[in-house]
Amino acid sequence: MNSDSVGIVTPQCAEFDQPLTLACGRVLPRYQLMYETYGELNAQASNAVLICHALSGHHHAAGYHSDEDRKPGWWEACIGPGKPIDTNRFFVVSLNNLGGCHGSTGPASINPETGEPWGPDFPPLRVRDWVHSQARLADRLGIHTWAAVIGGSLGGMQAMRWALEYPDRVRHCVVIASAMRLSAQNIAFNEIARQAIQSDPDYAEGHYLKADKVPARGLSLARMVGHITYLSDNAMASKFGRDLRTGSLELGDEDQAEFQVQSYLRYQGSRFSGSFDANTYILMTRALDWFDLAREYGDDPVAAFRHARCSFLVISFSTDWRFSPHRSREIVDALIAADRPVSYAEIEADEGHDAFLMPIPRYLDTFAAWMRRVGEHR
């Protein structure tokens, strides 16, 4: 374990029995949120940072769960002592969102009214529902104002929504590889993912848990499609090229040739389908599709951002075609027009959308330089 890791961390569970009215109009009578914290909350509770996770993320963003744990949390590159989100300075809160499948209340949880898993009957969620539930977690932890709310991709949408819904509770907002709303192409990819899951016979109309089944093929396929869109053409070319795993392309050779990229994708798909809930995947992709920052502000992002009171950092990656630099520029331009403090960097990186999870030197330097001011302005 490296000295720049937060080390061994223990997830915690916060239970809420105050009903939460959701954007869809339904009410969640009670729920729980799994979360982890790194670093120490100072006496004024002014150094707290909220991490909002992306589509398939969860509360375990940094550190390890045990000495035997081989893989650290999903954002180990950015969270830890001396890292951009410096745990020597900040008290970092990372949770599994409502509707998730890593311990927070979601479709795989038991519906208290029926005594059975919610499954597809779990209420549909919007990004704002996550924000409101995160605000309750902040209350629970004694945090009135976040020094920063930070997120990549779908997490960036939560960070922006925070800035609009709770302007007096956010001092800084970091939006990485995100967008104010998805494009039709982006929604189309999510629809393929959902169709893949729903057309798996084991999906059983969403009641697979009751039927003691797992729509592994559908979920795996959904992940494979998604995974391709998170990588760039170049990244796949340099990682796999046309390398063969088995067989050959020689004439007269009857064996079927199989490319490395094929087996890689299948591995990613099957690993994911063994650890993620299909209904959660559907719920999260829908929240992603439905997010539209400025819809209720007359479709005017400038009018929307005038409600914000915080400073913004926006970061994009050159080869990210799922959330392209152009989409980040739209955010930046709206913030400039709304006269809100904003910094923006477009990081040259080969890794596509996934770059936001990677330890890319310029990315870390930019992020760290900006986060130092977050630590200073209290």
Added chain:
Amino acid sequence: MRLDLTHIQRWITPGSRVLDLGCGEGEFLQRLQQERGVRGLGLEINPEKITRALGRGLDIVEQDMDAGLGNFPDHSFDTVVMAHALQAVHYPDRVLEEMLRIGHQGIVTFPNFGHWLCRVHLGTRGRMPVSKFMPYHWYDTPNIHFCTVKDFEALCEARGIRILARDMVGNTEGRPMLASAWPNLFALTAIYLISR
């Protein structure tokens, strides 16, 4: 602090909104923030400079001026500054027009290519000047649009740009008598406050 930047400060209203085109590491913006309490935004394309400027606590947007400034609304800033970048952009005239669309006033500084040393260099050696002040060769210089004081004022005249004030910096400390009297010959750096 570069001399030309010191001169500019007095033209900036305290607490106003300032856009610095090609802000570099943000030394000027930082000083304006500290001493004039401005709300500043810097534009820069060099990654290392952006990181350093962010480290100063400044707001910096990575953007290439040559790709246009159309994302900035009309009159969204009080002052738009471009210090020593005019000679490095693809279309200096368009950038000037954009500066005065975005800002109520503009401040421009540039190295005066009409300075006598440049003329002597070119006149006696027949070679493009290379000096401490202009350290590049013609083939590797980022400065692709050198002009003289007279050239700049002629452009302003042609485009209906008003020169509200100008300041000339020579190679002597203190009061730059020669540079003020005969700027096209003795000014190393020309500084202009312009508006529509």
